[in-house]
Amino acid sequence: MNELKSCRYTKRMALGAWVGGALFAAGCVTINIYFPAAAAEKAADRIIDEVWQLKGGAPAIPVAPATNSKPATQ
Amino acid sequence: MKLWIAKCFLLMAVLAGGGQAAAQANLEINTPGIAAIQGSMQKRHTELAPLYGSGAVGLTRDGNVALRDPASVPLAQRAAVNTLIAAENQDRAALYREIARANNHPEWEAEIRSTFGQRWIDRAQSGWYTQNAASTWVKK
Amino acid sequence: MRLARLCVAALLLCLWGIVGHTQQITLTVDDVTGAGFSAQGIRLTFVGGGTTAIEIGALKFGEQSWKNIRLDCNLLRLEREGVACDDGTLMLAEKIPLSFSYLTDKRVLNVVLKPAKDETWQLNLRPAKGGKDVSVKVAGGSVLRFLPWLPGSMPKLNAGVLNGAIEYNADGRISAKLNASNLGFADAAGLHAGEKIGLTIDAQVEPAADTIRWNTSVTWTGGEVFWQPVYLKAALQQLSAEGRFDGKALRVERGSLKYPGVGDAAFSGTYDLAAKQLTQGRVSAPSIRVAALYESVLKPFLDGTLFADLRTEGRVSAEAEVNANGLQRVDVRLENVSFEDKAQHRFALFDVSGNVPWRAEAATQADITVKGGELLKMPLGAFAVPLAMNGARFELKQLRVPLLDGQIDVRDFVARSDADGGYWQFTGGVSGISMDKFTAALGVPVMYGTLDATLPMVRQEKSTLRVDGALSLKVFDGTIEAKNLVLLDIFGKAPRVQADVVMRNLNLEMVTRTYSFGNISGRMDSTIIGLELVNWEPVKFDARLASSAGNYPRKISQAAVQNISALGGAGAAAAIQRSFLRFFEQFGYDKIGWGCKLQNTVCEMSGVAGEDKPQGYVIVKGGGIPAITVMGYNRQVSWQELLNRIKRVTQGNIKPIVE
Structure with missing residues (x-):
């Protein structure tokens, strides 16, 4: 997983100021907005499969009846 | 009557079993917007595939397609091919933007584009042209 | 011209410098310069037995320069009537076989260059009243020889053969009859290219009082051109123009473009060279066939729009005028113009006729009538479009289009364009349309009742369409109201x-x-x-x-x-x-x-x-x-x-x- 650029930046700063760096690193953790690279790759592959028709047929839509109703006499 | 109600409860129990699968670490790509773009790209692919094959069009590093070898496209078809490329790149831009938007992180667009750029290239068929790290064309 | 004169002078200099039959004579000239021309380090070596060599250390002609040019003549014949070299070689970038002759008494110079098999460039200079007549004849000349002189910003020439002649008369007249064939050009991106182009060029220039009169005619005889996004094929299109040039402005007095199958256009204008601006211009194209115009010229520009694939017919006449302030006048006359969405049948208009007299700085009114049409496969009745125009502002007080058994009303339509782009708005509605006919035409389940809807205010700015107030329609014996209606990116994916x-x-x-x-x-x-x-x-x-x-x-x-x-x-x-x-x-x-x-x-x-x-x-x-x-x-x-x-x-x- 990739971390957001701001994190890399703080890491680089931490390297520069080795001793005080811990504080920056700690700050980094709290604002750790990351880009889910692995998930993005997976999403990309799924779309590429579809667009380029790489796998036979589209994956079936999961049919899970999520509702039901029944008639009842009063 | 009692039997009916019992039957109904049974039915209810069976039907109520299914539920919505929770979204885990996956990116959301099942939105009408993404589906529309994907459908349009899939339709266009039948026209683009022979152009990838002939080397006229290649896949760029930045997740686009480009006219690599204009000379291999007859003049009469040049406009159509250019239009095809422009339309494909427009769709691709929209796709990257929509995925970022659908996941409530519009700022991910550039990273989604670069991820796709790499995956399109990795998964290109042999014989197709793709751009390497130095942005020069390489035949797969 | 100057070059030719200098050449002759240098040649004579060298010839007359030779006296007797010495074993070897070397003659050196430091510098020869002329307008746009200079030669340095000229050396002439005359060896016994007729072998002669002329060397030029550096030659500059315009922007081009060469170094170490050498002309060898194996057999230089010196006779009473003149000098001739039948078997010479010019060493430029390549070896070019050359022959020349000079008749001393008639003062006629002939130079023949044969840079390649089947390629001949012939120069002839002869004295005439007030100067010299010059003619250049070319047979099988490769256009690639002009490559170094062409600006780099142009698509690169990659093939082409030139045949014909250019005549210069001592009185200043020039006439050229040239024929280019198999001409090809392309740019790296492939956006501009031409292949196998054939052109016939006929041009005359004639000095008049204090201007130059010119006329030219170019006919496109073969090949194809792609100039993004337009693709054109040769169909004997002919461009002719004549006018004057006084050093400050290029004036086209009479111009015409004949496009077989499409129509003809006439034009005139003045281009100010200092201001780099068209200061006056006029184009008129009477009775153009819309179908041909659409197919060969308009279609490429409409790709990806609603009008990308139309069937068209009818004729259109157009006239336009520009001056230094821009477009001043456009007059368009439509004669039974029809167009139809060919593949998807979303819309069609039949027999559109009328005049559109647009002026940049005056209010005018267009009178357009439409005999009928189709919208989403539903028939439209006849209607008129009384469009009021004033510069970049267009208004339509009322437009009533019969649709099925009811009508579409558009009221107070206003469109204007400014620096920020376009903007339009209108109010209106539909009324009296039978729902059963309407739904049947749309191919949705048949509903009953009448369709009555009001569109309070529809506005479009850029790609956003906004409906102010409520859009209401009466169906199923009740009402449906849509409020806060906004359409974003309506023409997008x-x-x-x-x-x-x-x-x-x-x-x-x-x-x-x-x-x-x-x-x-x-x-x-x-x-x-x-x-x-x-x-x-x-x-x-x-x-x-x-x-x-x-x-x-x-x-x-x-x-x-x-x-x-x-x-x-x-x-x-x-x-x-x-x-x-x-x-x-x-x-x-x-x-x-x-x-x-x-x-x-x-x-x-x-x-x-x-x-x-x-x-x-x-x-x-x-x-x-x-x-x-x-x-x-x-x-x-x-x-x-x-x-x-x-x-x-x-x-x-x-x-x-x-x-």
Whole structure:
């Protein structure tokens, strides 16, 4: 997983100021907005499969009846 | 009557079993917007595939397609091919933007584009042209 | 010209410098310069036996320069009448076979260069009254020899053969008759290219009092050109023009473009060289065939728009005038112009005729009449378009287009364009259109009643279309109102629509009949708040359906109950068939209520307000005899699944099973 650029930046700063760096690193953790690279790759592959028709047929839509109703006499 | 109600409860129990699968670490790509773009790209692919094959069009590093070898496209078809490329790149831009938007992180667009750029290239068929790290064309 | 003179001078210098038959004579000239021309380090070596060599250390001609040029002549004949070299070689970038002769008494110079097989460049200089006549003849000349002189910004020439002659007369007249064939050019991106082009060029220049008169005619005889986005094929198109040039402005007095199959155009104008501006210009093209114009010129520009694939006919005449301030006047006359969306049949207009007299700085009125047309396969009647124009502002007080048995009204249409782009707005509506005809034409389930809708104010800015006020229409004996309607990115790949919709007092009998949903009698209100469509599919809304207040018969048929149940899955529908309920055709009800809050592809459902039971929610609350209550249990359903079920039900795929 990739971390957001701001994190890399703080890491680089931490390297520069080795001793005080811990504080920056700690700050980094709290604002750790990351880009889910692995998930993005997976999403990309799924779309590429579809667009380029790489796998036979589209994956079936999961049919899970999520509702039901029944008639009842009063 | 009692039997009916019992039957109904049974039915209810069976039907109520299914539920919505929770979204885990996956990116959301099942939105009408993404589906529309994907459908349009899939339709266009039948026209683009022979152009990838002939080397006229290649896949760029930045997740686009480009006219690599204009000379291999007859003049009469040049406009159509250019239009095809422009339309494909427009769709691709929209796709990257929509995925970022659908996941409530519009700022991910550039990273989604670069991820796709790499995956399109990795998964290109042999014989197709793709751009390497130095942005020069390489035949797969 | 100057070059030729200098050449001769140098040649004579060298020849006359030779006296007697010495073994070797070397003559050196440091510098020869002329306008745009200079030669340095000229050395002439005369070896016994006729072998002669002329060397030039550096030659500059215009922007081009060469180094170490050498002319060898194996056999230089020196005779009484003149000098001749039959077998020479010019060493430039390559070895070019050359021959020349000079007749001393007639003072006629002939130079023949044969740089390649079947390629000859011939120069002839002869004295004439007031100077010299010069002619250049070329046979099989490669245009690639001009490559170094052409600006780098142009697409690169890659092939071409030149034949013809250029004549210069001592009195200043020049005439050229040239024929280019197999001409090719291309740029790296492939956006501008030409192949196998054939051109016939005929040009004359003649000095007049203090100007130069010129005329030229170019005919395109063969090949094809792609100039993004236009592709054209040679069809003997002919461009002719004549005018004057006084050093400051290029004046075209009479110009014409003949395009066989499309039509002819005439033009004139003045181009100011200092200001780099067209200070005056006029184009007129009478009676152009719209079909040919569309196919060969317009179509490439319309790709990706609504007008990308049209069938067109009719004729159009156009005249335009520009001056230093820009476009001043456009007059367009349409003669029975028809166009039709060829593949998708979304729209068509037939026999559009009239005049459009546009002026940059005056108010004018266009009178256009349309004999008929089609919109989404529905016939349009005849109508007139009284368009008022004033510069970049266009107004239409009223436009009434007959559609089916009713009409579309557009009122107070205003469009203007400024630096920020375009903007338009109008109010209007549709009225008196029979719903049965309308729905049949659209291919949706047939509805009854009349379609009356008002469009309070429709505005478009950039790609956003906004409807102020409420769009209302009367259907199913009730009203449907759409408010806060916004269309974003309407011509994009994924158009977005936002709206709030309120429906009142719909006649359920009409609704259920229309959608083959069994039969429910009664009245229904509905609200859909925050409706959001992407690519015309709902992604978000909060919808509620509820029985209207008031007294009216409330009946629900068995088929309708089955269908409502079937929305909960096929099993529930089958269940009713096994119960005694199947013996009743109709049931009474008290209230119907159903809600669906769509978000993230999941619909969160609810039933009649205030009737929730611990185990579920009530969709149909029974009342009367025999009464029926339909309950829903699971509150969440995938939107796609719900859609599939609705589709199955309304398409009647679930047939009653009678056991």
